[in-house]
Amino acid sequence: MAKTLKLLTFNIAHGRGLSLYQGFHSERVIRRNLSRIAQLLNDSGADIVALQEVDERSHWNKNLNLARLIQEESGFGYAQIGVNNRREGGKPLAYGNAILSRHPVHFWENNPFGSATLGEKGFIYAEVDVDGHHIPVINLHLDFRSRKRRIWQVERIVQYMRQRPCPRRGDGMVAPIICGDFNSGSSPDGDAVNHLFQTVLEHGDYQLYPTDAKTFPTYWPRKAIDFVFVPEPYRVVGEEVRKSYLSDHLPVLVEFEIAPGE
Known part of the structure; x- marks a missing residue:
């Protein structure tokens, strides 16, 4: 019998909620927001979660380790944060993806x-090791300013995929699930999303989710910029952009099957 897993991707906006400004929130408010995010993760039934804009230790949210606090509140057994920005001194910054x-x-x-x-x-x-099946996942956050830079960043990811051997399954390699905040739509001129989609097809047959829902901004979603690329042999049996008011982005949830022989 096939095993079903759920993966959720969510830009949590440094735990500031729907506020446009960073650094003007009390520790109590930030902790409350993180508790609500943890509750959302539990309510979604997600097995694997990809978060963006997650702080390890930053002055603008009281030097809290957001990934660790969300993990403690939600009960996830494993949490890893990848810091892409690090600054020491009187106003330290350390944040990235988790x-x-x-x-x-x-x-x-x-x-x-x-x-x-x-x-x-x-x-x-x-x-991620699920009952002996190693499921590779790439959680990304691309530049929001420059189309040219997003394309360059996608090329970096593709180069990484070509150079890093993914786990083996049977006679072939397993292509990674790719998800995150692309800061780019999926229309023909959607630059990074389409560039990545066309390029990763050489690694397997991918499907892109959400298929038609919007993810940004939260109150009046006008476009989808948060995506999950799911490769064969995984079979998607459900997708959802979940309603929430915990960030300026909406979380994307995908449910997929792993066949017994994989």
């Missing part, structure tokens, strides 16, 4: 796109 999992994380590695101390993006690669 992977949370109900199942053991067999391997993980962080890959910043550059070395800026503010605004740097990157991706985290992880292999």
Whole structure:
């Protein structure tokens, strides 16, 4: 019998909620927001969670480790944060992407796109062990300003995929699930999403989710910029953009099957 898993991707906006401004919130408010995010993750039934804009230790949210607090509140057994921005001094910053999992994380590695101390993006690669099946996941956050830079960042990810051997299944390699905040739509001129989609087809037959729902901004969603790329042999049996008011992005949930022989 096929095993079903759920993966959720969510840009949590540093735990500030729907506020447009960073750094003007009390620790109590931030902790409340994180508790609500943890509740959303539990309510979704997600087995694997990919988060963006997650702080390890930043002055603007009281030096709280957001990934660790969400993990403690939600009960996920495993959490890894990949810091793409790090600045010391009187106003320290350390934030990036995170992977949370109900199942053991067999391997993980962080890959910043550059070395800026503010605004740097990157991706985290992880292999999640589900009953002996290693499921590779890439959680990314792409630049919001420049189409040219997003394309360059996608090429970095593709190069990584070509150079890093993914787990084996049978006679072939397993293509990774790719998800996160692309800051780009999926229309023909959607730059990074389409560029990645066309390129990763060489690694397997991918499907893109959500198929038609919008993810940004939360109150009046006008476009989808948060996606999950699901490769064969996984078979998607459900997708949902979940309603929430915990960030300026909406979370995307995908449910998929792993066949017994995989």
